[in-house]
Amino acid sequence: MSPSRCPVAPTLSADPAAPVPETLAYSFTLPARLTSPALARAASREVLRAHGLADLLDPALQAVSELVATASQFTESTDVYLSLRYRASALRVIAYDSHPRHTHPRLATACDTRRRAALRFLACVCRACDGTWGFGEVREPGGGTRMWATLPSVGARAYGSPPAVPR
Structure with a gap:
C-alpha cells in the first residue's frame, strides 16, 4: 500500500468579490422562541x-x-x-x-384561518x-x-414613501 496524500488547499484570493444582490442566498435555523423574530431581523439586516x-x-x-413569529407560533418542533x-x-x-396540514377539512380551514389572521400585517406589506x-x-x-413573501425591489424601495401628489 502506498501512503495517501491529502489534497492541497486551493489558493484563495486576498481580495474576494464584494457581495452583490444577485448572490444573496442565505438560510437560518432559529429556535422557536419569542426572541427569534429579533434575531432573524438582526441577521437579515446585515445580510441585506x-x-x-x-x-x-x-x-x-x-x-x-412576521414570518418567523408565525412559524414560531405554529411549529411543533423546537426550531x-x-x-x-x-x-x-x-x-x-x-x-x-x-405544523402539518390537517386532513380533516374543518380543521384545515380553521387552521388556515388562524394562520391567515396571524399574517394579516404581512399581507398589507406585500x-x-x-x-x-x-x-x-x-x-x-x-x-x-x-410561508413566503415576495417583495419586488421597485415596490419595496417605494414602501413607506408618501404617494405622489398629482400637479
Whole structure:
C-alpha cells in the first residue's frame, strides 16, 4: 500500500468579490422562541446591507419578523427555518415550520384561518410593495408548512414613501 496524500488547499484570493444582490442566498435555523423574530431581523439586516440592498430594509425586515413569529407560533418542533433569496429583482423570504396540514377539512380551514389572521400585517406589506405572499404544505420530506413573501425591489424601495401628489 502506498501512503495517501491529502489534497492541497486551493489558493484563495486576498481580495474576494464584494457581495452583490444577485448572490444573496442565505438560510437560518432559529429556535422557536419569542426572541427569534429579533434575531432573524438582526441577521437579515446585515445580510441585506452586505449585498447592497439596504433600501429594501423596512419591508424586508417586517416580512422576516412576521414570518418567523408565525412559524414560531405554529411549529411543533423546537426550531424554524428562514430562507432569504434575491432573484429576478425581487427578495423572496420563506419560513418553514413543522405544523402539518390537517386532513380533516374543518380543521384545515380553521387552521388556515388562524394562520391567515396571524399574517394579516404581512399581507398589507406585500400589497404596498406590489408583492405576493402565501402559505402551503411543504413538499420536502418531513412535511410542515411553508410561508413566503415576495417583495419586488421597485415596490419595496417605494414602501413607506408618501404617494405622489398629482400637479
